[in-house]
Amino acid sequence: MTTTATTRPSDLFREGLRLLLAKDIPGWVGLWADHGVFEFPFAPDGWPKRLEGKAAVADYMRHYPDHIDLHDIPDLKIHETGEAGTIVVEMRGVGRLVETGAPFDMTYIAVVTVADGLFTLYRDYWNPLAISKDSAADFTRSDR
Template sequence: MIDLILVKDMNAVADLWAPDGIAEFPFAAGNSPRVLRGREEVRAYLAHYPELMDMKEVTALTVRPTVQTDTVVVEWTATGRTVVTSQPYRLDYIVVLTARDGLIALFRDYWSPLSAAAAAGGLAGLIDSLERKDV
């Protein structure tokens, strides 16, 4: 999956999901979705990623098996540049991934919405969306 993201083949990334696979983002904030249900929702979510973030390299990658043979915990760090600002970024991720029949059944991504928004040049927009929800 990381290799496909690096070459910006988001359709191929989405094809790694089972048709009924789930992507969860427990720390999502603002206008970001917390759950995507099915491959096509994942595909739609990923479609514009290359227009926002230009991931250049994964500088650290650790895969940790679990007692469940179909589940791993993946820790990784991505570096690149933000398309809108051309500024470099470094983002850390922790993902719990469960596979079924060679496809992603559950992808639980513990990313930081604050770090991602800052990297994408959208921190003010994230803060604004959070403040509007409290009103």
């Protein structure tokens, strides 16, 4: 998918999910604006709460497939909002934690803003307490 200024936020989000499932992290990062912001409002102490810029998002996500083997997004609801370029997403991701082989089953809510066909703001309201901190430490530590 080539992103353009006319790319609908829901279409861009679905393309992002396709890339994550394919473990194409560079492709997923390519959907971000250079100045994009990725926020984690529920991040516990020691975990990143805000990533500013495409390079920071790329650095954070580069090892994602080494830690979480995402298999499917069986539940996906994308809600249009009254604000141009903004959607609210409810989804469930399933797979396994690579290090332990334990099942991964996470429900997410995200508020996503798109401008000029790219992600500019992604607020990820996931529950980091749903997986053990030890299992995800390398992936989520802000000091790595």
